[in-house]
Amino acid sequence: MKLLEQIKIGNYTLKNSMVMAPMTRSRANFDGIVGDNTVLYYTQRVSAGLIISEAINISKQAIGSPLTPGIYTSEQISAWKKITQAVHEKGGVIYAQLWHTGRVGHSLVKNGEKPVSPSPLAIEGQQHFTSEGMKDYETPRELSIEEIKNIVQDYKQAAINAMEAGFDGVELHSAFGYLPNQFLAESVNQRNDQYGGNTENRNRFVLEIMQEMIKAIGSDKVAIRISPTSTYNSIIHQNPLEQFTALIEDLNKMPLSYIHIMNVPFPADKFPLYPANSVETFGKLTQHKVIANCGYTKETGEEELEKGIAKLISYGTLFLANPDLPKRFELNAELNQPDRATMYGGQDQGYTDYPFLNQ
Template sequence: MKLLEKTQLGNINLKNRIAMAAMTRGRTDINGLVGDMTITYYAQRSGAGLLFSEAIRISEEATGSPLTPGIFTDQQIEAWKKVTTAVHDKGGVIIAQLWHTGRMGHSIDRKGRLPCAPSPLPIRGMQHFTSQGRKDFEIPQEMTILEIKQTIKDYGQAAKNAVAAGFDGVTLHACNGYLPNQFLAESANQRTDGYGGCIPNKARFVLEVMQELISAVGSEKVGIKIAPFHSYGDMILDDPAATYTYLIEKLNEMNFAYVELMRRSTNFPSPEHYATDDEIEFFGRKIRQTVIANAGYDKASAEAELEKGIAKLISFGKLYIANPDLPKRFEKNAPLIEPDRATMYGGGKNGYIDYPLWDE
């Protein structure tokens, strides 16, 4: 079984080709500190060749959703050290996913401050989950050039903080409607300066952040997650194929470890003008770095994807919520548990660390 083969990512040896995708679970305290439950949660899942952490806020300004972790205070760094130590003690590898939510936030959970974005364009067609329930999205504040430059520096500092906390690397969360994704999409970016307009300008923010991350912690510790045809968060691009082909060509000129390539979700249909090509086939072959395929895979489809030879690893999200020992279950052809949707986001240990192992 290819999923269970050993492999290498950058200079890190992995015990299998299975990754746990980053998943927001909303279980920190109000200061963005992870606790004992989170230590247990990641330790339980350290049988994966690679763990991606839930999205971690790079700064206070990056805040979007309640009860999500940060990595910009000394206390947050110390809290994450306990998680990474627990994972390493079980022979696991864990990477921090760095997060700025941009316009995907609400002033309720931002101490009254409006979210920031490339342009003052609100998200349409959906609501945001806040600490006071679902709310319509607000019109964000347009970022100044100085704020853009500061945000890029914040990413670099967050990467240094993540390595100090014991993470084995960092990944730029550049999809799912968050800030880097917003710079790429015309539905969020109508700027007329050097960060908007033509495709090279719209891609500039992502490329400058990646260079900052590489400079901060070294090329072998850096990756990026993209989702070219995934429209979640009102991400509508005029020409996503051309935009992401350009982005990938420029990323290919950089020296870093991997690209996690996310397929579109059937829950968020793509606009009619989007290509129908399979993302792994269409974009994966263009990528020079190691490709990690993501979204919607089961054991059979993951094996088939690896057989194609484009992706070297497969990352699983929902399956890992209820199956902390997923590699073992794949190995034994054991039945998989369905997650309880009511406990996915927020709450206590129920639906978080109480799912049984196969041999229990």
């Protein structure tokens, strides 16, 4: 089975081609510090060839949701050290997913600070979870050029901090409508300066972050996640083919460890210009190893690898509910079902108590 074959990513040989997808679990404390239950959660899943951490806030400003972890204070970095050490002791490889939520937040979870974005346009048709329940999104504050440059530096510092915390690499979360994705999309980015107005300018923020992170932590340690067809968080591209083709061509000039492509379903009647299959369309353009994601099973994951475009498959909910997923695939064993009620927030239930096969 290709899913169980070894593969090289950057300088690491992974024990199989199955990746644990990044998953926010909202179990840090109020200071964004992860605890011992998180050490257990990740080490339970160490049979994944690669673990990508939950999204980690790069700064205080980056926070969008309560109880999500950070990597910008020494206490936060020390807490992550325990996790990377434990994962390494058990022979695992772990990347940190770096996160700035931009406009996907609320002043109620940001100490009264307004969310920020390339342009002052609110997310419509969705609400945000806050300490006072679900709330409509606020109109974000438009970032100045100086602030944008500072955020690029925050990503660079977060990448340095991730290395200090013992992570094997970093993945830029440029998917699902968070800040880098906001810069890529016309529905959010209506700037007329060097960060908006045309394809090249909309890509600039992402490319600058990637360049800075590579300069800071070295080649083959930096990766990116994209979701060209996701409409979540009011992301609409006029021409995703043009936008992401240009992005991938520029990323091809950089020494990345992988590109993680989310193949998100979308209403095809509403978006006739959207490519039907992002892994196929954009995977073919990249020179980097492709991790494919969204809705794969053992069978469809194996079929995807057989096609040859994607070299690895990432699994979200299946890894959440099955700490020993590779073993279960190998033995064709039954799978635990994920419990949606305990996905975000809570204690050990639905976090570290999913049974292993022999339990």
